[in-house]
Amino acid sequence: MDLIELFMHWDAGRSKSELAVSLGMDRKTVxxxxxxxxxxxxxxxxxLAAEEWKDLVAGWFPTAVDGRLRQITxxxxxxxxxxxxxxxxxxVAGAVVHQRLVDExxxxxxxxxxxxxxxxxxxxxGRAGRAVTVLKPLSAxxxxxxxxYGLLGNWRDPDTGRGHRVWAxxxxxxxxxxxxxxxxTRMDQLTWTNAHVAAFxxxxxxxxxxxxxxxxxGVITPDLYDPRINLAYAELAGHYGTLIDPARGNRPKDKPHVERMVQYVRGSFWAGQSFSSLAQMRAEAQRWCRDVAGARRPRALAGQTSxxxxxxxxxxxxxxLPARRLEPAxxxxxxxxxxCHASVKGVLYSVPYQLVxxxxxxxxxxxxxxxxxxGAIVKVHPRIAKGRQTDLSDYPPAAAGFFTRDAAWCRENASLIGPAAAALIDGLLEEPLVHxxxxxxxxxxxxxxxxxEAVETACAAAAAAGDPTLKTVRGLLAAGVTVLPVRPNGDNGAGAYLRGPGAFTAS
Known part of the structure; x- marks a missing residue:
């Protein structure tokens, strides 16, 4: 009956492509x-009528009239x-039924x-429970x-001698x-974005x-209704005004037109070719897209090239295209x-202390x-290759003071206290110790x-005592020192009888 229907449609003037689509057959089968x-x-x-076509079909395909006669099992x-x-x-699925027939x-x-x-x-x-293939409507x-995205093969860079796996x-x-x-040679976020930008x-x-x-x-969590899109991909979509509608996992029919294209690219563009560099490979790929893939004449295009x-x-x-090209990120x-620092690609960048x-x-x-x-920007830094990038304002006020009050600040404020304090602090800062x-x-x-005035007096006293340290100055202030002590002369205040050197050498 299927063959009779096929020949009657053909007799009515329908093309082989139309017959294949209408009857659900492959064009080669037709x-x-x-x-x-x-x-x-x-x-x-x-x-011809249906009975006439039946006689012709029976002569051309005798097994189609009653194939049961040829099936000994x-x-x-x-x-x-x-x-x-x-x-x-x-x-129960047909394959399972057959397996049970064999086993049981x-x-x-x-x-x-x-x-x-x-x-x-x-x-x-037999058709019960079978999946139905529904052709997707043609897109506008x-x-x-x-x-x-798929693997093309292996390639050795002539300049470095290193081998790479090349993906498309x-x-x-x-x-x-x-x-x-x-x-x-790798498909990270930047390459994924750059590939889209180059395509556009x-x-x-x-x-x-x-x-x-x-x-x-591109897609962190696939879902039919609520997919989670990678932020870089979402930024790309927002910049170019397109919608990201990811395919479901293990559902190749969601993107049928591209599903077998990696094999075509591997056979037509990649196989048997040699490339001097990755840049030359990409330039050659663009030429191939226009001159080779673009010269195909798919049946759906009625004789025109892609x-x-x-x-x-x-x-x-x-x-x-927008006026500004997207800066890939x-x-x-x-x-x-x-x-107060976060590590990004091996470099430390400061962030406001409230976000620790x-x-x-x-x-x-x-x-x-x-x-x-x-979604809101909380900190921006110029990118550096290595090390640490610190904005002192990101520290708490008390902690930031240590870094903002440097040696120059200390000398300037010490001079406002007095010369003794300035001299003491000058001596401290001459030492190469950070603390x-x-x-x-x-x-x-x-x-x-x-x-x-009291701090100035304590600084002078500490210097006079030969111990110009913070601990000494703080101790003197705690003891209530308000005037400079008088250094003793070594005789405990006793009267002195002075004689010249000649008194010791006279006979």
């Missing part, structure tokens, strides 16, 4: 069945037809033979871009079937919707440590590092609780 009629010189428009299935019907109606009933027939028997004997029961020009980022526009290919610039516009694979550089349909119909329908997360212990999103571009909390600046700051801070 060609195979029509071959005997064409070999006999038959052409559409004969106007089918009686084994016939003897268990009711059991098979019960299994299928209970929702001793049937020796193959699974393929079982499926043929099922289609001829229990067609309705400029509406959709499908994204995939592939973006397909389903309407025109036009491809974009971006080879890379080659196309001269942006599709309204992108359906990528669930690569972590590039012709793209330039004439799809390119004008794309979202125009990488997004990371970092936790602010107790020292907080996990922040970090946008890392070629020149800047931005820290974000709940001495703390002692100098501590002496100056004494004027908060004591009169400047």
């Amino acid at each position: 060609q195979k069945y029509l071959a005997p009629a064409e070999a006999e010189g038959l052409v559409p428009g004969l106007g 089918w009686p084994e299935f016939d003897a268990r037809i009711e059991w098979v019907r019960e299994q299928l109606e209970a929702g 009933h001793g049937v020796r027939a193959s699974q393929r033979s079982f499926y043929r028997w099922l289609a001829a004997t229990l067609p309705d029961a 020009p400029g509406e959709l871009g499908e994204v995939d 980022f592939v973006l397909t526009l389903p309407f025109s079937k036009q491809l974009f290919v971006f080879p890379t 610039e080659l196309f001269g516009g942006v599709p309204r919707r992108l359906t990528p694979d669930n690569l972590k550089t 590039w012709e349909v793209f330039t004439a119909v799809e390119r004008p329908a794309l979202i125009p 990488e997004w990371r997360t970092a936790t602010v440590g107790s020292d 212990g907080t996990r922040l999103d970090v946008r890392v571009s070629a020149t800047m590092v931005e820290f974000h909390l709940d 001495r600046i703390r002692a100098a700051q501590g002496i100056i801070r004494l004027v908060r609780t004591h009169r400047p």
Whole structure:
């Protein structure tokens, strides 16, 4: 019956492509069945009835009239037809039914033979529970871009001698079937963003919707209704005004037009080619997209090439490129440590002390590092290659004082107290020990609780005693020293009888 329907539609003048789509057959299968009629010189428009076509089909394909006669194992299935019907109606898959027939009933027939028997004997029961393939409607020009990513092969860089695995980022526009290919030796966030930007610039516009694979550089959590998009990918979508609509996990039919394109790129662009550098490889890939992939004539385009349909119909329908090119950036997360710094790619950057212990999103571009909390920027630093980048205002006020009150600040404030304090602090700061600046700051801070004259007197007394330290100055102030002590002369105040040197040498 299927073949009779096929020939009647063909006789009515429908093309082989239309027959394949309408009857759910492969175009090669249609060609195979029509071959005997064409070999006999038959052409559409004969106007034959169904019975006439049945006689012709029976002559061309005798096994199609009653294939049961050729199946020597089918009686084994016939003897268990009711059991098979019960299994299928209970929702058991056909493959499982066949396995149970083999294991429990001793049937020796193959699974393929079982499926043929099922289609001829229990067609309705055999279709129960089968997945239905629904063709996706054709997308409008400029509406959709499908994204995939796969391995091309191994490549040795002639300059360095190092071997690399090369991957391909592939973006397909389903309407025109036009491809974009971006080879890379790694697929991190920056490369993922750069590949999209390069595709948009080659196309001269942006599709309204992108359906990528669930690569972590693009989609963190795949979900039909609420996917979680990587921040870098979301930033790209916002800048170019496109919608990210990721494919579901293990659902290749969500992006059918790009699904097999990696194999095509591997065979047509990559196989047997040699490249001098990664830059030359990418330039050659863009040429190949225009001149080779763009020269294909898919059946759906009615004889036109992909590039012709793209330039004439799809390119004008794309979202125009924005005036400013997106600066590619990488997004990371970092936790602010107790020292008010967060580590980003091996470099420490200061963050306001109020955020200690907080996990922040970090946008890392070629020149800047931005820290974000709940979508708001809380700190920005120029990017450096290594070391530490500190803004002293990020410290608590009390802790920041140690760094802002440097040696110059100490000398200036000591001179306001008096010459003795200035001299004492000058002596402290001459020593190459970092902790001495703390002692100098501590002496100056004494004027908060004591009169400047008292601090000056204590500094002078400490210097006179030969112990010019913060501890001594603080102790003297605690003891209430307000005047300089008089240094004893060594005779405990007794009167002196002075004689000249000659008194000791006279005989």
